[in-house]
Amino acid sequence: MLTTAPRGTKDILPETSGHWQYIEETVYNLCRIYGYSEIRTPVFEHTELFLRGIGETTDIVDKEMYTFTDRGERSITLRPENTAAVVRAFLEHKLYAGPQPTKLFYMGPMFRYDRPQAGRYRQFHQFGIEAIGAKGPAIDAEIIVLAVQFLRQLGLTELKLNINSVGCPQCRPVYRIRLQEFLKEKVSSMCGDCQSRFDRNPMRILDCKKEACTAHSQGAPQMVDCLCDECKAHFEQLKGLLTAADVDYVLNPRLVRGLDYYTKTAFEIQYSPLGAQSAVCGGGRYDGLIQECGGQATPGIGFAVGLERVLLALEKQNLLPEAKSDIDVFIAPLGDNAQAPAFRLLCQLRQAGIACDMDFLNRSLKAQMKYANKYPARFVAIIGDEEVKENKVMLKNMETGEQQLIDMDTIQQQFKAERKG
RNA sequence: GUGGCUGUGGUGAAGCGGUUAACACGGCGGAUUGUGGCUCCGUUAUUCGAGGGUUCGAACCCCUUCAGUCACCCCA
Incomplete structure (x- = not known):
């Protein structure tokens, strides 16, 4: 429960x-x-x-x-x-x-x-x-x-x-009376629901799906005609x-x-x-x-x-659109030193309107890559000790597998260029 | 409100009275935290919707209950 x-x-x-x-x-x-x-x-x-x-x-x-x-x-x-x-x-x-x-x-x-x-x-x-x-x-x-x-x-x-x-x-009241007149003798052989409908709302009898009732209401006067x-x-x-x-x-x-x-x-x-x-x-x-x-x-x-x-x-009819949850960049920090720069990059990219996400579980690079692949992410930005030291980012295109080391500060432009190309 | 069918892990399911609940998919981890999509390995249900009963013993039998599903009624 x-x-x-x-x-x-x-x-x-x-x-x-x-x-x-x-x-x-x-x-x-x-x-x-x-x-x-x-x-x-x-x-x-x-x-x-x-x-x-x-x-x-x-x-x-x-x-x-x-x-x-x-x-x-x-x-x-x-x-x-x-x-x-x-x-x-x-x-x-x-x-x-x-x-x-x-x-x-x-x-x-x-x-x-x-x-x-x-x-x-x-x-x-x-x-x-x-x-x-x-x-x-x-x-x-x-x-x-x-x-x-x-x-x-x-x-x-x-x-x-x-x-x-x-x-x-x-x-409607005129019609109602005419309908009741017509059904009067037949009601007794109709279903229980219809019998109670007779007084309460006889028009509903016409809507009954039971064969017996449908047969009896055959030829009944219709509202449209009245x-x-x-x-x-x-x-x-x-x-x-x-x-x-x-x-x-x-x-x-x-x-x-x-x-x-x-x-x-x-x-x-x-x-x-x-x-x-x-x-x-x-x-x-x-x-x-x-x-x-x-x-x-x-x-x-x-x-x-x-x-x-x-x-x-x-x-x-198979007419529903497919769900899309892909992102542009997945940021993969390696080790404690990379956490802050990675988070900073994440925030910057998001402010620039770029859809991105990062690892929050401190996983190995391999696990992060797998995750990014499933997301799916179009790019992965890897930030390890070397990158932090030089203020760079390893940007990998997940579709082509190509990757290049680029300046952290220019990633936005670089990325946008990559995205178009 | 009435009737039929159903109820095993995240999912699809096997098991139909007897020791550790098959298998597949998925998830997670790993093949010395620097690289994904393929492969391989490990792990993932103290428990069979819930409660009670029968039995030496129950996921399997009985009762109750909850839920799903289909139909009636009605309606979107």
Whole structure:
């Protein structure tokens, strides 16, 4: 226990931290191009925020939150997702007073008490976008295009974009009733989950993967066919924009996102080679959320990308950059007399922006050479008694094996010349 | 939260009731602290995820627990 990370968490070790940096750079770059600015909110929030923001009947709130009471008797929850927190910050700092829409992105750890599985962890990382203050379908299209470009830019193929519209408070209740009518007689022969869904959230029945249930829900009325005029127009325009942007999509009437706050547009990007946890990105519109959180009625839309899943996908397609830890010079001091001059040289070179390192274990030259070779170091600067006496350095090119004795004071220039040549 | 499979060194693994836990890779050291990448040599698990039990005796059998993994649920 003492030497084991908690269940569902992972250390990101030097060998893979480069992969994360690569993804993070891609995110920063893309968001800049699209006009989104970074927001960093706390990793924990008041529990009520998530209860209200995500919805009390959702699985996330129901069974997956890391909630605890702090020393001031406050109920605190580690964020299971970040939309609610961004909305909170938007209201708290009156971001609505600035130029609209407010276009934000975030990246960081999220926490859900799930049973770990391939592509699912208790602490995982998301990159997400929130565009607040625009109600038209163009912004929907923008963020979907951004998500697609992000994944494509990393080199992923075999991506499938599913889209749907889940309606609004006008048309959804109407649809809900129609759906219940249709399912009424069939519920009894469906799975237990679906039976309880019937009252709580009948739309989820359409999402059930059990064969029996899928069969029964065949031919059920679909949300897309029951949209009110406004929602319908919105959805049609969105599809047109995606087509204009050359983004392929699949209309998936069964796509229902798990969070209560979604309205109109819902989408998900799948990378099926991942197996069961194949959704790498999920998002949608949340036109009621900001009001729900105490603000003025303000439309919003966003998505979240699961970074671990993206990493798994990149691994599968062999798209991860190789880690480079090479240095320009390795300094090899021999004996006590060489320590100070060697250290001095190390500091000088580093100040000049040259990547270098030295032996800290008092090893034999042979051992130091081996180490430098593995590093790998392009040059080794050997400093023994003779060199110290004459204020020189034996600089060896590890690739060619050539070496020459040069002045300690001119090593910088010498080295830079060697480096170019 | 439910179910299946798994758990031996840094890694990949052999051993499946009987004296010192095979082998390979890696790590470190060495072949007279002045020279690497090849070679050779040495060294690297008082111990088999943890705890308890059965037994004269357990890494091997039983129980519990923890963890990993896959799937369900759900989601990123």
